Amino acid sequence: MHDSTVEHYRAAAVIGGGVIGASWTALFLGRGLRVTVHDPRPDIESIVRAAVRSVAPTLAELGMEVADLVEDSGLLVFEADLDTAVADADVVQENGPERLELKQQLWAAIEEAAPPDALFASSSSALPATAVAERMRRPERLVIGHPFNPPHLVPLVEVVPGARTDPAVAERAVAFYRAMGKRPQLVKKEIPGFVANRLQNALFREAVHLISQGVVTEQELDDVVTSSIGLRWAIAGPFETFHLGGGPGGLPAFLEHFRKSLEEVGWPSLGAPSLDEPTVALLSEQAQHFGGTVGQLAARRDAAIVRLMRALGRLPAQAHESL
Amino acid sequence: MHDSTVEHYRAAAVIGGGVIGASWTALFLGRGLRVTVHDPRPDIESIVRAAVRSVAPTLAELGMEVADLVEDSGLLVFEADLDTAVADADVVQENGPERLELKQQLWAAIEEAAPPDALFASSSSALPATAVAERMRRPERLVIGHPFNPPHLVPLVEVVPGARTDPAVAERAVAFYRAMGKRPQLVKKEIPGFVANRLQNALFREAVHLISQGVVTEQELDDVVTSSIGLRWAIAGPFETFHLGGGPGGLPAFLEHFRKSLEEVGWPSLGAPSLDEPTVALLSEQAQHFGGTVGQLAARRDAAIVRLMRALGRLPAQAHESL
Numbered sequence: 001m002h003d004s005t006v007e008h009y010r011a012a013a014v015i016g017g018g019v020i021g022a023s024w025t026a027l028f029l030g031r032g033l034r035v036t037v038h039d040p041r042p043d044i045e046s047i048v049r050a051a052v053r054s055v056a057p058t059l060a061e062l063g064m065e066v067a068d069l070v071e072d073s074g075l076l077v078f079e080a081d082l083d084t085a086v087a088d089a090d091v092v093q094e095n096g097p098e099r100l101e102l103k104q105q106l107w108a109a110i111e112e113a114a115p116p117d118a119l120f121a122s123s124s125s126a127l128p129a130t131a132v133a134e135r136m137r138r139p140e141r142l143v144i145g146h147p148f149n150p151p152h153l154v155p156l157v158e159v160v161p162g163a164r165t166d167p168a169v170a171e172r173a174v175a176f177y178r179a180m181g182k183r184p185q186l187v188k189k190e191i192p193g194f195v196a197n198r199l200q201n202a203l204f205r206e207a208v209h210l211i212s213q214g215v216v217t218e219q220e221l222d223d224v225v226t227s228s229i230g231l232r233w234a235i236a237g238p239f240e241t242f243h244l245g246g247g248p249g250g251l252p253a254f255l256e257h258f259r260k261s262l263e264e265v266g267w268p269s270l271g272a273p274s275l276d277e278p279t280v281a282l283l284s285e286q287a288q289h290f291g292g293t294v295g296q297l298a299a300r301r302d303a304a305i306v307r308l309m310r311a312l313g314r315l316p317a318q319a320h321e322s323l
Numbered sequence: 324m325h326d327s328t329v330e331h332y333r334a335a336a337v338i339g340g341g342v343i344g345a346s347w348t349a350l351f352l353g354r355g356l357r358v359t360v361h362d363p364r365p366d367i368e369s370i371v372r373a374a375v376r377s378v379a380p381t382l383a384e385l386g387m388e389v390a391d392l393v394e395d396s397g398l399l400v401f402e403a404d405l406d407t408a409v410a411d412a413d414v415v416q417e418n419g420p421e422r423l424e425l426k427q428q429l430w431a432a433i434e435e436a437a438p439p440d441a442l443f444a445s446s447s448s449a450l451p452a453t454a455v456a457e458r459m460r461r462p463e464r465l466v467i468g469h470p471f472n473p474p475h476l477v478p479l480v481e482v483v484p485g486a487r488t489d490p491a492v493a494e495r496a497v498a499f500y501r502a503m504g505k506r507p508q509l510v511k512k513e514i515p516g517f518v519a520n521r522l523q524n525a526l527f528r529e530a531v532h533l534i535s536q537g538v539v540t541e542q543e544l545d546d547v548v549t550s551s552i553g554l555r556w557a558i559a560g561p562f563e564t565f566h567l568g569g570g571p572g573g574l575p576a577f578l579e580h581f582r583k584s585l586e587e588v589g590w591p592s593l594g595a596p597s598l599d600e601p602t603v604a605l606l607s608e609q610a611q612h613f614g615g616t617v618g619q620l621a622a623r624r625d626a627a628i629v630r631l632m633r634a635l636g637r638l639p640a641q642a643h644e645s646l
Contacts (some may be wrong), residue, residue: 022423125534158547183550197589205585215518221505222560226560229523230362231559231631234549236620237544238544238545240541240613243620244620244624246617247617248618249617251541267595270521270524274586275582283578294566294570305555305557308554312630313504
C-alpha cells in the first residue's frame with residue numbers, strides 16, 4: 001500500500017499536457033518524481049519541455065531542485081500509448097478537456113492499465129467525480145484534485161470526492177498534494193464548480209455588469225480589486241474580513257447591522273449581464289490595454305505571487321520538511 | 324484656491340468619530356494635518372484618542388511620523404459644535420451613519436459653516452452623492468470619498484461624483500487622497516454600492532450559499548480564498564486573471580472558451596441564499612472559530628497587509644514624495 005508521504009510516490013502519470021498538465025509535470029519533477037506525460041498531440045514533447053523549462057526559475061525560487069526541469073535527465077518521458085503511460089504510476093493526474101464523455105472513457109481505460117493501488121485524481125474544474133467515474137468498475141478510486149492557474153504556484157488544490165469515492169482515497173489525495181507543497185482543501189459536499197470557481201464566477205458576473213454599464217473599465221476595476229478587497233482576501237477570507245468589519249461583536253454584529261440592506265438592496269441590485277456579442281466585443285477590446293503581452297504579464301504575476309507568499313511566510317515546505 | 328497638493332491642506336474636519344472617522348483622523352495626523360473631530364457622543368475624545376494611538380505603530384511602519392498620534396500635541400482637537408468644527412477646515416471628511424436624512428442635514432449645515440473653498444467628501448459606503456447633496460445650496464461641492472476598512476491601511480478610496488458634482492471637485496479629491504498616500508479611483512458613473520462593495524456583495528452571497536448548503540465551513544471557505552483567488556486578486560484583478568487564464572489569446576480566448584458554460588451553467592447555478600434566522604445563526608456560530616479575538620485577528624491582518632504591500636512595492640509614498 002502507498003503511504004501518504006512523498007517518498008512513496010515515485011512515478012506520476014500526467015494525462016493531458018496542456019497548460020495545467022505541463023504545470024503539474026513541472027511541480028512533480030521539482031518534487032523529485034519521475035513523470036510520464038500522455039497526450040495525443042504529436043508535438044507534445046516540445047511543448048511540455050518548453051513549459052517546464054519556463055517555470056523552472058519560479059520553482060527554484062520556491063526552493064525546489066530544478067535540474068531535472070532544465071535538462072533531459074531521463075525523469076521526464078512522453079508516452080503516446082495510454083496503457084503504457086499509466087502502467088507503473090503511483091499517481092495519475094488527469095487533465096483532459098472538460099468533456100464528460102471523454103473523461104469517462106479516459107478513466108475507464110486508466111483503471112484497467114494502472115496499478116491497483118495507484119492514486120487517481122482528475123484536475124476537472126467543474127465536472128464532478130461522481131459523473132466522471134461513472135464508467136469505472138471501481139468509482140471509489142477516483143477523486144477530483146482541482147488546481148488553480150498556475151498550479152505549480154497557487155497553493156490551493158480542491159479535493160472533491162464523488163458520491164462513491166472512498167473517503168480513504170480523498171485522504172490520500174490530501175496527503176499527496178500536501179507532500180507536493182500544495183494546500184489541499186477537502187470539499188465535503190459535491191457541487192458543480194466546487195468552491196473557488198463558484199465564488200470567482202459570482203464576482204466576475206458583477207464585474208462584467210459594471211463594465212457593460214460603463215461604470216469603470218477593466219483596468220480600473222482590476223485596480224479597485226487589487227487595492228482593496230483582493231488585498232484583504234489574500235490575507236483574510238470573506239468571512240474573517242466581515243468578522244473584523246463588525247468591530248468587537250464580530251460577524252454576528254456585522255450581520256445584525258447589514259443583513260437587511262444586503263438582503264433587500266445589495267443582493268437584489270446585483271447585475272445579471274449577458275455575454276452576448278456586443279458585451280464580449282467590449283470585454284475583448286478593453287483587454288488590449290493591460291500593458292504587456294500575456295507572457296510578460298504572467299511572468300510579472302508569478303514573481304509577485306512568490307514575493308507575496310514569502311512575505312506572508314507561506315512558501316511551500318521543502319520536500320524533507322513535508323514528510 | 325486650494326492647490327491639489329498636501330501642503331495646501333492643513334486642517335481637516337472629521338465628522339463622525341466611529342471606526343472609519345477615527346482611522347481617517349489617524350491618517351490625516353500622520354500626514355501632518357491638524358484634525359478637528361466632531362461627534363455627538365460625550366465620550367468621543369477618549370474613544371478616538373485610543374483608536375489613534377492603537378494604529379500609530381502601523382502608520383509608523385508605513386513611514387509616517389506618529390508623534391502627534393501618541394501624545395497630545397494639540398494637533399488633534401474635539402469640537403461638539405458642528406459649525407465651529409468645520410469653520411476653518413480645508414477638507415471635511417464626513418463619516419456619519421448611513422442614513423440619508425441625517426447625511427443630508429449634516430451637509431446642508433456643513434456647507435453653511437465651512438470655508439467656501441473647502442473640499443467636501445463623504446465616506447458613504449452606499450448612499451450616492453446625488454442623494455446626499457440634495458439639500459445643499461451648492462451640490463456641486465460634494466463628492467463621495469469611500470474608503471475600505473481599515474482606511475488608514477487599505478489603499479483604495481472610491482471617488483464617486485454625483486449627478487451635479489463639479490468634475491473639478493472630484494479631481495481635487497483624487498489629488499488630496501493621493502497626497503494622503505491613498506490609491507484613489509474615480510468611478511465615472513454613480514451606481515448604488517459603487518464598485519468594490521458590489522463585487523464583494525456578489526462573492527459574499529455565493530459564500531453564504533456554500534455555507535448554508537454545508538459544502539464547506541467559513542474557515543474552510545476563507546482558506547480556499549486566501550490560497551487561490553484572493554491571493555491572485557491581490558496581484559492581478561479578475562480581468563487580468565482571466566486574461567492570463569486564456570493563454571496567449573488572453574481574455575478574448577478565455578471568453579470564447581468559457582462564455583457558453585458561464586452563461587448557461589456557471590452563472591445560473593449560483594445560489595440565492597436568504598439571511599433568515601437559521602442562516603444567520605449558522606453563520607454566527609461558525610464565526611466563533613476564527614482562533615482569536617477580533618482585536619487579535621485585526622492586528623494580525625494589519626501586520627500582514629503591511630508585509631504584503633512592502634513585498635509588492637506598494638507602500639504609500641512619503642509625504643515629500645507625493646507632492
